[in-house]
Amino acid sequence: MLTSRNRHRFVFSERRTFVTLRISVIGTGYLGATHAACMAELGYEVIGVDVDKAKLESLAAGILPFHEPGLPELLRKNVASGRLRFTDDYEDVAANADIHFITVGTPQRADSQSADLSYVDGAVDSLLEHITGDALIVGKSTVPVGTARRLSEKIAQDAKPGSNIAIAWNPEFLREGFAVKDTLRPDRLVYGLEDGRGLELLREVYASVLAQDVPEIVTDLETAELVKVAANAFLATKISFINAFAEVTETVGGNIKTLADAIGHDKRIGRQFLNAGVGFGGGCLPKDIRALQARVSELGLTQTMGFLGEVDQINLRRRDRVVSLASNMLGNELAGKHICVLGVTFKPNSDDVRDSPALDIAVRLYNAGAEVSVYDPEGNANAAGRFPRLNYVDSHQEAARNADLTLVLTEWQEFRDLDPNELGEVVASKMLIDGRNVLDRPAWREQGWVMTGPGEYFELNSNNAATGPVPVQQ
Incomplete structure (x- = not known):
């Protein structure tokens, strides 16, 4: 019989014996804060757990340490309702939650391409130290295949007697800028289970989500771990594929956007992620494809994911290409030139500058001697924290003032909507690199702008007009 202390606990059987499901979310970074707020929005009592007390105090006050549209309102609403609270006390968590989601980071290790699993292991160890009854631990962090099986063995060995x-x-499939939607109405739910245990609990957690006809995939631990890294590896490959063809059209001519449109009509291929640009970045794709290569090498399958090495290299070459093109447009002399950089986040609707190609390009231009003024609607503060020597300003007009060259490197709507006449009045020279191919080239060129972008056959003649190709830097 359940006592008052464990009346919210469950047993792994066809029928459970409690009514209210309580959830903990271990790790309150981007994934964890989003998941915690969304679980509370679904009506559950949720405890967010972290070792960073300053972060916990901020979240408890309804303040997010990052930008994500729609999430601040959800956080404040559910903190105010009492459904969502935060703590660093694992004893509290073990006593007052039935299902524990692990959402800690798995960054790339400093000494290799492998994922750093110390935060995952630490979360599990802390839970095992305090759980005395029934519990379900659910990993959402992106981990190398085999991690869950290893953790299962750790649980069997270290769990307290009687638990x-x-x-x-x-696995999570969040897109930055759309994280709330992707949590409350995902395009699929994947559960990796050991001997089927926990399925009933997961279906209860996601009952209202499943009621929206969201596809549900029930599989083993290894497949669930591989799903996320496989998805990211495929998307990275698709982006680098079109950028590889951009290298060709930059040399021999052709229209990369038309090429992408044409092959994108093939239903086997699809048009999404076929946009030539400055490459992918962020906290997921780069580290995940590197960690996958490292893991398969550990398994003795070094050649199996060898193509991802070239995917990574193509991606990094896009940054080289933009810097080379900027130098070419400025007479092969960057030192002392004033360059305006619009956008330093790795994508719009985010303040994330982790492994951002835009910020990397800005830094390379600075290191080559240019004076670089930067404006990003949300990313200035994070970029300044990583590289404070750039000149961060508060508007695109201020960034462009007296600029010899302007670069659009993140496709924020504000930059898509730029007026070529307005911008032309403040720059020193109407020269622009559209690093995301989002501007209307003919309209800008009609206003006297010399401009180019990824995949374009381009060269400057003595009159600063586009006449021919710039060789791709290898």
Whole structure:
């Protein structure tokens, strides 16, 4: 019989014996804060857990340490309702939650391409130290295949006598800028289970989501771990594929956007992620494809994912290309030139500058001697924290003032909507690199702008007109 202390606990059986499901979310970074707020929005009592007390105090006050549209309102609403609270006390968590989602980071290790799993292991160790009854630990962090099986063995060895703990893996597929939507109405739910335990609990957690006809995939631990890295590897490959063809059209001519449109009509290929640009970045794709290569090498399958090395190299070459093109447009002399950079986040609707190609390009131009003024609607503060020597300003007009060259490197709507006449009045020279191919080239050129972008056959003649190709830097 359940006592008052464990009346919210469950047993792994066809029928459970409690009514209210309580959830903990271990790790309150981007993924964890989003998941915690969304679980509370679904009506559950949720405890967010972290070791960073300053972060916990901020979240408890309804303040997010990052930009994500729609999430601040959800956070404040559910903190105010009492459904969502935050703590660093694992004893509290073990006593007052039935299902524990692990959402800690798995960054690339400093000494290799492998994922750093110390935060995942630390979260599990802390839970095992305090759980005395029934519990389900659900991993959402992106981890190398085999991690969940290893953690299952750790649980079997280290769990307290009398406890009954199962593990599952439920990968996340969040897009920055759309994280709330992707949590509350995902395009699929994947559960990796050990011997089927925990399925009933996961279906209860996501009952209202499943009621929206969201596809549900029930599989083993290893497949669930591989789903996320496989998705990211495929998307990275698709982006680098079109950028590889951009290298060709930059040399021999052709229209990369038309090429992408043409092959994108093939339903086997699709048009999404076929946009030539400055490459991918952020906290997921780069580290995940590198960690996948490292893991398969550990498994003795070094050649299996060898193509991802070239995917990575193509991606990095896009940054080289933009810097080379900027130098060419400025007479092969960057030192002392004033360059305006519009956008330093790795994508719009985010303040994330981790492995951002835009910020990397800005830094390279600065290191080559240019004076670089930067404006990003949300990313200035994070970029300044990583590289403070750039000149961060508060508007695109201020960034462009007296600029010899302007670069659009993140496709914020504000930059898509730029007026070529307005911008032309403040720059020193009407020269522009459209690094995301989002501007209307003919309209800008009608206003006297010399401009180019990824995939374009381009060269300057003595009158600063586009006449021919610039060789791609290898």
